Amino acid sequence: MPGFVRTVVVSRLASGGRAMIFAGRALREIFRPPFEFQETARQVYELGWRSLPLIAAAGYAVGIVMSMHTRASLERFGAEALVPAVLALALVRETGPLVVGLLVSGRVGAGVGAELGAMKVTEQIDALEAVAVDSFKFLVVTRVVACMIAMPILTAVMNITGIIGGWTAESAVSGMPFETYFRTAFSLVQFTDYVPGTLKTMVFGFIIAVTASYLGVHTSGGTQGVGYAATRSVVTASILMIAANVVLVRLIFFIFPETAE
Amino acid sequence: MTEPPAAIRLDRVSKAFGSFRVLDDVSLRIPRGRATVVLGRSGTGKSVTLRHIVGLLQPDAGRVFVDDVEITALSPSALAEVRQRIGFLFQNAALFDSITVAENVAFPMRRHTTLSDGEVRARALEKLAAVGLARAAESMPGSLSGGMRKRAGLARAMALDPAILLVDEPSAGLDPVTSEEIDDLLVALKHQRGTTLVVVTHNIPSARRIADTMVFLHEGRVLASGTAADLERCEHELVRKFMQSEAGG
Ligand SMILES: Nc1ncnc2c1ncn2[C@@H]1O[C@H](COP(=O)(O)OP(=O)(O)OP(=O)(O)O)[C@@H](O)[C@H]1O
Numbered sequence A: 001m002p003g004f005v006r007t008v009v010v011s012r013l014a015s016g017g018r019a020m021i022f023a024g025r026a027l028r029e030i031f032r033p034p035f036e037f038q039e040t041a042r043q044v045y046e047l048g049w050r051s052l053p054l055i056a057a058a059g060y061a062v063g064i065v066m067s068m069h070t071r072a073s074l075e076r077f078g079a080e081a082l083v084p085a086v087l088a089l090a091l092v093r094e095t096g097p098l099v100v101g102l103l104v105s106g107r108v109g110a111g112v113g114a115e116l117g118a119m120k121v122t123e124q125i126d127a128l129e130a131v132a133v134d135s136f137k138f139l140v141v142t143r144v145v146a147c148m149i150a151m152p153i154l155t156a157v158m159n160i161t162g163i164i165g166g167w168t169a170e171s172a173v174s175g176m177p178f179e180t181y182f183r184t185a186f187s188l189v190q191f192t193d194y195v196p197g198t199l200k201t202m203v204f205g206f207i208i209a210v211t212a213s214y215l216g217v218h219t220s221g222g223t224q225g226v227g228y229a230a231t232r233s234v235v236t237a238s239i240l241m242i243a244a245n246v247v248l249v250r251l252i253f254f255i256f257p258e259t260a261e
Numbered sequence B: 001m002t003e004p005p006a007a008i009r010l011d012r013v014s015k016a017f018g019s020f021r022v023l024d025d026v027s028l029r030i031p032r033g034r035a036t037v038v039l040g041r042s043g044t045g046k047s048v049t050l051r052h053i054v055g056l057l058q059p060d061a062g063r064v065f066v067d068d069v070e071i072t073a074l075s076p077s078a079l080a081e082v083r084q085r086i087g088f089l090f091q092n093a094a095l096f097d098s099i100t101v102a103e104n105v106a107f108p109m110r111r112h113t114t115l116s117d118g119e120v121r122a123r124a125l126e127k128l129a130a131v132g133l134a135r136a137a138e139s140m141p142g143s144l145s146g147g148m149r150k151r152a153g154l155a156r157a158m159a160l161d162p163a164i165l166l167v168d169e170p171s172a173g174l175d176p177v178t179s180e181e182i183d184d185l186l187v188a189l190k191h192q193r194g195t196t197l198v199v200v201t202h203n204i205p206s207a208r209r210i211a212d213t214m215v216f217l218h219e220g221r222v223l224a225s226g227t228a229a230d231l232e233r234c235e236h237e238l239v240r241k242f243m244q245s246e247a248g249g
């Protein structure tokens, strides 16, 4: 291996290792008192509540588009009646969690990466430490927990607005009443479809918040470094999340074999 | 006069960033209840020295003691307890920029005292008044001038009435009158509360007003220490030249 390649590989592995240690610490500290309830609540508001308009709007639009595609496909088999159920199943099992994950990676990844990055380069993180506050608990753990709380809720919102979007598209074509639509939509969705997808989003939330926090608190190089931290947070969080998704889907099929049927 | 016990001791501390040695085997003794001024040219490691005292930096070699506790060997939670007894004014003030000035000062009290919200507010305003910033209490840090930020940072450093106050260039960015008022405030803290002061400054008139002892850092070492008079008679020309300067910044 040429020397410079080795240097790059080694330094990548080393920073990957540091990130893993960081993630492990975050996981441990979630369960270790004292808990920062107030700051966590504030972060749920910042990261979760304030993502709602984005998620709701995206869910509605995704629902409309998915409904049109689903209808076009099912029409070939004369199975239009199944449109609501197929759409709901796809949303709940995969599309909802994944789209929410990507949207939150963008919004929260960039926000947290830039905010913590700016705090780092302006020495505000040192200032927290100097006033005897555990900056890891106060800044990182609160955001991780908030993200893990917000993700399943945002996903539920995405699913609901997606189904409403689906109904909008459907009623324009067939004039199906909302009640009928809603009932058929959930006729096929079972508990085992809903739970793993929801738990999965908590893992996404953990990955997104930990990635952005890690890159944020390790920012160096002034303003440019802050921009860099924000960009890298979005890119890295998205990639890690998509990769984790593959593993998680596999795992879910393993743990809940009935979902693979 | 007998020398009071040490509030802070650096025992053969060395610190390098990369290959650049900032502190090279520095030993330092800061007496309790006295004011020690740290002098030295820009970039000699004065701020780095202060950061070691609160454990924001770890020495590569050597030990740091605060009240005879070796802070370089403490667990994070034990270190946090020591930090509650130390106020720290950062060179760049490092205010929390998403909360108001008053909330910045209130922050340490909210974290570490059981005072009611009203008492915390009242004390925060009292600290701000002491640095002449009562009117800026509800401003956001971003809208303050450099000198105002510095004073807000000082108010936050004083929030828990710390036994030890570390101040990095209090008079930077201040007009001579305000600067003198801040010096008076620091001296008053020392006299009234017995606060141990460690003040980094480039402002020699201010250093003379504050200091019981002075420490002169140069190229990673303590080049001279003693009273102002001692430093004026120092064998090193650089130190004498420093002491002759009138204004500063
Ligand atoms: N975190 C750091 N990483 C790398 N180098 C650093 C770091 N902190 C300080 N240094 C270097 O250490 C040296 C001493 O810095 P320090 O801030 O202590 O200087 P100073 O004496 O406070 O100077 P000034 O009077 O200008 O504030 C400088 O050369 C600086 O570049």
Ligand SMILES: [Mg+2]
Binding pocket: B046, B047, B048, B091, B168
């Ligand atoms: Mg400095």
